[in-house]
Amino acid sequence: MNTNTKSGETRSRARDMLLAAGRGLALAVVSLPLSILGFCLSLVSMALIPIGVGALTTPYVVRGVRAYAGRRRQLAERWGGVRIASAYRPLPRTANPWKRTYALLRDPATWRDLRWLQVDMTAGFVSALAPAVLVLYPLEGFALAAGLWRVYRESTGDVYWYGFVPVGGQASAFGAAALGAVILLVAHRYALTAFQAHFRLTKAMLSPSQAELAERVRVLTQTRRDAVDTSAAELRRIERDLHDGAQARLVAMGMDLGTVEMLVDKNPEKAKELLAQARQSSAEALAELRDLVRGIHPPVLAERGLGDAVRALALRLPIATEVEVELAGRAEAPVESAAYFAVSEALTNAVKHSGADRIWVDLRHSEGSLRISVTDNGRGGAAIGAGSGLAGLERRLGTFDGVLAVGSPAGGPTMVTMEIPCVLS
Structure with missing residues (x-):
């Protein structure tokens, strides 16, 4: 039972290692050009602000960088189980491009994203690529031991260097295979750790500071207070509309019907007049109730x-x-x-x-x-x-x-x- 358990754990570890290698390779290949592009576009756009062009382009570039950073946050949580908070300030409440650009440049998150792009194209690229190197590089050593060294020797006439091992014969090829086996053992132990290190590095660069989180909490607290005040005002409006509108008409209609009861035998014509008035009041009350319901939540919106x-x-x-x-x-x-x-x-x-x-x-x-x-x-x-x-x-x-x-x-x-x-x- 213990043997089967250990065997299952080994297979599971191997699967996770291969998955980390594949994801790390894909992440390194895709993220390097995107990080370089985002960083260069940001620098060029900001450099063009003094002549006016950058005021138009910078908001779009910054939003693109934020979208890219958001995608990397999602990958960090999905692939590495690392949750990275986001604390961007709301977009500026103005249509003036200069004010929008100035407000975006004042947001600490804008500069944090730019610093992250620099790290992502260097240390981030290396940490993402490390699991793939640890897993795939040993295969080259095994291929040399299987005879690949002869192909290289016949085509170039030179010694093939595998790591620090010069491969010029079968014995040295076996040495390369032995080195590959050692690297594979290291990969089995540390490939997942290296992949996690990439996401921890991403979190260290993209996570907001305590001051930014405190500001975010303050904004959320204010918006919640505003929402409560708005709801209370809405309830008071509904109460006032009911009291001054439909309720008043219903009370008047009840009084008219009471008068009709007394006049129905003595003065039928007056009773008919009051009944017509009550019918009109009921129609008006119904219309006001419908308007009130529409003001709370229009039926057409729900349907x-x-x-x-x-x-x-x-x-x-x-x-x-x-x-x-x-x-x-x-x-x-x-x-x-x-x-x-x-x-x-x-x-x-x-x-x-x-x-x-x-x-x-x-x-x-x-x-x-x-x-x-x-x-x-x-x-x-x-x-x-x-x-x-x-x-x-x-x-x-x-x-x-x-x-x-x-x-x-x-x-x-x-x-x-x-x-x-x-x-x-």
């Missing part, structure tokens, strides 16, 4: 998704509104709800304050985020915190790590852009 819900919302606006949707699936219900009400609030602001006669809404999903833009041809001048309701919209998005950008020069047009990280079903 047909965000795209159709926004189209239905646009049909009720007094301004001509075009909606373009490119969504390959549906986001989670809380994200859809937040996006719907964010669009609703942005459209309401446009109708009330912009003076526009046309609005365009664009919804699409790309690079792991739901991207929404609401554009109008109004007078412009909108700004976050200027009493336009955009501050509340920003808090709503912040609950989901979403961001808001507003471009609204004097004279228009105004573009409100929203991004919410999410995946589609």
